[in-house]
Amino acid sequence: MHSNNLAIVAALAAAASAFDCNGPYFSFYNRHGPAMSSQRLDPALFPGKQSPHMHDFDGGNALTPDVSFEGLQGSECTTARIKPDNSLYWRPALYWNGNGTGFYPVPNSFLKVYYKFGDNDNVKAKNISEFPEDFSMIAGDTFRRSEDEKNEAGIDWTCIAEDYSRITAKGFPTGFTSCGQGLTTQLTFPSCWNGNAINPAKPDAHMAYPTAGGSGIDACPKDFQAARFPAIFIEFWWDVSAFDGQYSANDNPWVLAQGDPTGFGMHADFKNGWKKGVLAKATSDDGYCNCGCGCGDDQMRQCFGVENVNNDADIANCSAKSVFPSETGVVQKLPGCNPIQDGPEEATMASGPDCTAVAPGAGNATSAVASATSAAASVISSAVSQAIGAVSNIVATIADVEPTAIPESSPESSPNATPATPSVSQSRHGHHQYHTTAPVDAESSECTSAATVTVTPPPVTVTVTATAAGGYAVDRRRRRQN
Ligand SMILES: *[C@@H]1O[C@H](CO)[C@@H](O)[C@H](O)[C@H]1NC(C)=O
Numbered sequence: 001m002h003s004n005n006l007a008i009v010a011a012l013a014a015a016a017s018a019f020d021c022n023g024p025y026f027s028f029y030n031r032h033g034p035a036m037s038s039q040r041l042d043p044a045l046f047p048g049k050q051s052p053h054m055h056d057f058d059g060g061n062a063l064t065p066d067v068s069f070e071g072l073q074g075s076e077c078t079t080a081r082i083k084p085d086n087s088l089y090w091r092p093a094l095y096w097n098g099n100g101t102g103f104y105p106v107p108n109s110f111l112k113v114y115y116k117f118g119d120n121d122n123v124k125a126k127n128i129s130e131f132p133e134d135f136s137m138i139a140g141d142t143f144r145r146s147e148d149e150k151n152e153a154g155i156d157w158t159c160i161a162e163d164y165s166r167i168t169a170k171g172f173p174t175g176f177t178s179c180g181q182g183l184t185t186q187l188t189f190p191s192c193w194n195g196n197a198i199n200p201a202k203p204d205a206h207m208a209y210p211t212a213g214g215s216g217i218d219a220c221p222k223d224f225q226a227a228r229f230p231a232i233f234i235e236f237w238w239d240v241s242a243f244d245g246q247y248s249a250n251d252n253p254w255v256l257a258q259g260d261p262t263g264f265g266m267h268a269d270f271k272n273g274w275k276k277g278v279l280a281k282a283t284s285d286d287g288y289c290n291c292g293c294g295c296g297d298d299q300m301r302q303c304f305g306v307e308n309v310n311n312d313a314d315i316a317n318c319s320a321k322s323v324f325p326s327e328t329g330v331v332q333k334l335p336g337c338n339p340i341q342d343g344p345e346e347a348t349m350a351s352g353p354d355c356t357a358v359a360p361g362a363g364n365a366t367s368a369v370a371s372a373t374s375a376a377a378s379v380i381s382s383a384v385s386q387a388i389g390a391v392s393n394i395v396a397t398i399a400d401v402e403p404t405a406i407p408e409s410s411p412e413s414s415p416n417a418t419p420a421t422p423s424v425s426q427s428r429h430g431h432h433q434y435h436t437t438a439p440v441d442a443e444s445s446e447c448t449s450a451a452t453v454t455v456t457p458p459p460v461t462v463t464v465t466a467t468a469a470g471g472y473a474v475d476r477r478r479r480r481q482n
C-alpha cells in the first residue's frame with residue numbers, strides 16, 4: 001500500500017541539472033493533497049504576528065506565530081515523511097485570477113523535499129552539520145519581479161502536460177491552457193552558515209550558497225564557514241486542472257500571495273524542527289542515507305527506522321489550527337495588503353486602510369517593512385513592528401472557519417476519477433476528492449515507476465471581504481477530452 005510512495009520522482013530536478021538519482025541525497029514528499037495549513041503566518045520573519053501575505057505550510061503541526069524549536073518538538077504530527085522531522089516548510093499561496101471574478105486558491109498537489117549533501121552533487125561532502133535549534137532561513141525574494149541573473153536558488157516554473165512534456169520559464173510560463181500533471185516550481189536553500197541567527201530585516205544575510213569551489217566546508221564562501229548544512233531542495237506541485245481551458249495561451253492567470261503576477265518573487269522558508277541527532281546521522285560521513293531522489297518507504301525505513309516513517313494516513317490526518325480567522329477560499333482581494341505589482345522594478349510593501357499607500361524608498365518606516373525580506377535592506381527600526389501591526393489590522397471581517405481539509409487516503413483509486421474542481425462551499429465539508437496520476441520522470445529510468453496519488457482540494461470558504469462572492473457555479477468541466 002505504500003508502493004505509490006516509490007514513484008514520485010525528481011522530475012524537475014533530473015530535467016534541470018541531470019543529477020544522479022543515486023547520489024548523496026535523500027528525498028521525501030508530503031501528503032498527496034493540500035498543504036498542512038494555509039495561514040497568514042511567518043514564524044521566521046514576522047514572529048508573533050500575522051504576516052503580510054498568505055503562506056501554505058507543511059511540516060510539524062505545532063504551528064503558531066512564534067513557534068520555537070522546542071514548540072515544534074511538541075508537534076502531534078508532521079506532513080513530512082520522516083516523523084522526527086517537525087520542521088516547517090512554507091511558501092506563498094498561489095492563486096488563479098484568470099476570469100476577473102476573484103482570486104481562486106490553487107490546490108497544492110504535493111511537494112517533494114530533498115536533502116542533498118554532495119560536492120558537485122555526487123561526492124559525499126564531509127562534515128555536514130545538522131541545523132542548530134531555532135534556525136530559520138529563506139530562499140528567493142518576495143519582492144523580486146524580474147529575472148535574477150544570479151538566481152542562486154535556481155527558481156523556475158514548469159507546466160507539465162498530461163504526456164509529461166514541459167514548458168519551463170524563470171517566471172510564470174505561458175503557452176498552454178492546461179497542465180495535466182501540474183504546475184510546478186522548484187528552489188534550493190542556501191547551505192553555508194555564518195553562525196548568526198536570521199535577521200528579519202535581512203533574512204538572507206546569514207546564509208550563502210556553496211559556490212567557493214573545493215569540497216566540504218571549503219565549498220562555502222569564506223565568511224560562511226561556521227557550518228555547512230544539507231542543501232534543502234524542494235519541488236512544489238499544484239493541481240491547476242480546475243482552470244483548464246479558462247485562460248488563453250497568451251495570458252498569465254497566476255499570482256503569488258504577495259501580489260506577484262510574475263513568478264520571480266517565488267520564495268520559501270524553512271524553520272528547523274528536526275529531532276536532534278536524526279539529521280546528523282542521516283548525513284554522517286559513515287552510513288549516510290543515500291536513497292537519492294526516488295526514496296521509497298522501505299529505503300526510508302532503512303535510513304530512519306521503521307517507527308520513524310509516516311504512512312499516507314498519518315500525513316493525511318495532520319493539520320494545524322488556524323491562528324487568525326481563516327482567509328482561505330476564493331477572495332476578492334489577496335489576503336493582507338498585496339496589490340498586484342508586476343514590476344519589473346522591485347515591489348514595495350503597500351499599507352494603509354485601503355492598501356493604497358505605497359512605501360517610499362529606503363529609510364522610512366514603512367519601507368523598512370517593505371525591505372524586510374529584501375537583500376537591499378539596511379535599516380531596521382522599531383517602526384518596523386508598528387508598520388507590521390498596521391498591516392495586520394487591515395484584515396476585514398472574516399468568517400471564522402477551520403480551513404484544513406482532512407483528505408482520505410486512497411492510493412488504489414484510478415486516475416481521472418472525478419474532475420478536479422476546488423469545492424466551493426461555506427462549510428468545512430466541501431471535500432471533493434479526485435485523483436491524478438503521480439508525476440513520473442520520463443527522463444530518468446532509475447526513478448521511474450507508475451503510481452497514483454490522491455489529491456483533495458481544500459474546502460473553500462468564501463471569506464475576507466464583505467463583498468466576497470457567496471457562491472458561484474462550480475465548474476465541472478473535464479480535465480481533458482478523451
Ligand atoms: C570533520 O570534523 C572532524 C571532527 O570535528 C575534524 O576532525 C575533521 O578535521 C573535519 N574534517 C573536515 C574535512 O573538515
Ligand SMILES: *[C@@H]1O[C@H](CO)[C@@H](O)[C@H](O)[C@H]1NC(C)=O
Nearest residue numbers: 099101242243472473474475
Ligand atoms: C471563473 O473561474 C472559476 C474557476 O474555474 C469558475 O468557477 C467561475 O465560474 C468562472 N467565472 C466566470 C464568470 O466565468
Ligand SMILES: *[C@@H]1O[C@H](CO)[C@@H](O)[C@H](O)[C@H]1NC(C)=O
Nearest residue numbers: 359360361362363364365367
Ligand atoms: C521618507 O519620507 C519622507 C516624508 O514622507 C520623505 O520626505 C523622504 O523623501 C522619504 N525618504 C526616502 C528615502 O524616500
Ligand SMILES: *[C@@H]1O[C@H](CO)[C@@H](O)[C@H](O)[C@H]1NC(C)=O
Nearest residue numbers: 313314316317406407408409
Ligand atoms: C485518520 O484517517 C483515517 C482515514 O481517513 C481515519 O479512519 C482515522 O480516523 C483518522 N484518524 C484520526 C486521528 O483523525
